[in-house]
Amino acid sequence: MTYEEFCKQGSFSLEDLLAFAYGNLVDDRPDGFDARLPAPPFLMLDRILTITSEGRQGRIVAEQDIRLDAWYFQCHMPGDPVQPGCLCVDAIWQLLGFYCVWRGALGAGRALGCKNVSFNGQIRPYNRCVRYEVDIRRFSHLKDSGASIVIGDAKVFVDNELITEITQAQTGVFSGIVYPDYPKHSRNSVGGMIRS
Numbered sequence: 001m002t003y004e005e006f007c008k009q010g011s012f013s014l015e016d017l018l019a020f021a022y023g024n025l026v027d028d029r030p031d032g033f034d035a036r037l038p039a040p041p042f043l044m045l046d047r048i049l050t051i052t053s054e055g056r057q058g059r060i061v062a063e064q065d066i067r068l069d070a071w072y073f074q075c076h077m078p079g080d081p082v083q084p085g086c087l088c089v090d091a092i093w094q095l096l097g098f099y100c101v102w103r104g105a106l107g108a109g110r111a112l113g114c115k116n117v118s119f120n121g122q123i124r125p126y127n128r129c130v131r132y133e134v135d136i137r138r139f140s141h142l143k144d145s146g147a148s149i150v151i152g153d154a155k156v157f158v159d160n161e162l163i164t165e166i167t168q169a170q171t172g173v174f175s176g177i178v179y180p181d182y183p184k185h186s187r188n189s190v191g192g193m194i195r196s
Helices: 003-008 014-021 071-075 085-102
Strands: 047-054 057-065 108-113 116-119 129-141 148-158 161-174
Touching (some): 047 085, 057 085, 085 116
Antiparallel strands (some): 129 148
């Protein structure tokens, strides 16, 4: 698809998300279009049902199918398999980063934090579907640095039961931070403070 089509599309399939993760979704990527989603098995989404914006706000609804043989059930915890709650938080960061790029941000995404996380349930091997509902509180493009920041509140449901609430989750998209020549020792091979 073209970059213009990408920025106007209101839903994304698993095929779309995988293509985005591998950098193949947009044929005419503008310079600086470096963002990616994690590839499986760390991709925590199977589809984005809706993605919308209105001014500086918006909404994303996405789903993940639960698989009996998911990698995290094999190691967390033996004899008591449960999806780690932090993966629900990471799914929200993944969605927020995707939202930034969908809104026109250029660069690569990084999770920036969240205010509160409340776990009230769990995801087990025989659950069927996780739904992520994210209300975008504010999207900002910082003209001086070229960075973009998004803040959202999220609810996570498993088989239609609310199990997690996350407030003020934050993700940013920054230019000049990708490390495409891994494992070569180069400019971005060492972490630390993000300076864009």
